[in-house]
Amino acid sequence: MSTVTGGCFCGAVRYAITGEPKSVGICHCESCRRIAGAESVAWAVIPLAVFAITAGEPCAFNSSPGVTRMHCERCATSLTYRVEGRELIDVTLGSLDDAETWIPGQEVFCAEAVSWNALGPSNEHFAEGSSGPKFEAG
Ligand SMILES: [Zn+2]
Ligand SMILES: [Zn+2]
Numbered sequence: 223m224s225t226v227t228g229g230c231f232c233g234a235v236r237y238a239i240t241g242e243p244k245s246v247g248i249c250h251c252e253s254c255r256r257i258a259g260a261e262s263v264a265w266a267v268i269p270l271a272v273f274a275i276t277a278g279e280p281c282a283f284n285s286s287p288g289v290t291r292m293h294c295e296r297c298a299t300s301l302t303y304r305v306e307g308r309e310l311i312d313v314t315l316g317s318l319d320d321a322e323t324w325i326p327g328q329e330v331f332c333a334e335a336v337s338w339n340a341l342g343p344s345n346e347h348f349a350e351g352s353s354g355p356k357f358e359a360g
Pocket of ligand 2: 249250251253254255270331
């Protein structure tokens with residue numbers, strides 16, 4: 223199985239993924255937007271068992287109850303998102319060494335998307351999480 227690697231901007235934190243994502247999507251939620259300082263954040267949903275930090279020690283904090291996000295303490299690159307108790311960890315596509323490794327196929331929390339961030343026409347759109355209703359624009 224091939225290994226996909228990534229890390230933060232400054233290089234202090236590195237990680238490796240030895241497996242395939244369960245899904246790949248773009249999140250438009252306000253938490254992602256404010257934490258990244260970007261209009262949206264693209265994530266790969268990875269089985270926790272195949273994700274490993276290989277260098278450095280990321281800083282972890284709770285962005286909401288039961289949600290832990292990790293970033294580099296030095297350069298602040300957003301790295302991961304995890305809901306307590308789930309055997310999954312979301313990894314930012316932008317922190318992969320090759321950001322073209324996996325292509326998003328869905329967009330979540332579209333109801334919170336900023337008006338100037340156009341949704342991808344070929345993606346599946348959800349109003350909130352991907353287990354909820356589809357998003358209808360307008
Ligand atoms: Zn860093
Ligand atoms: Zn989000």
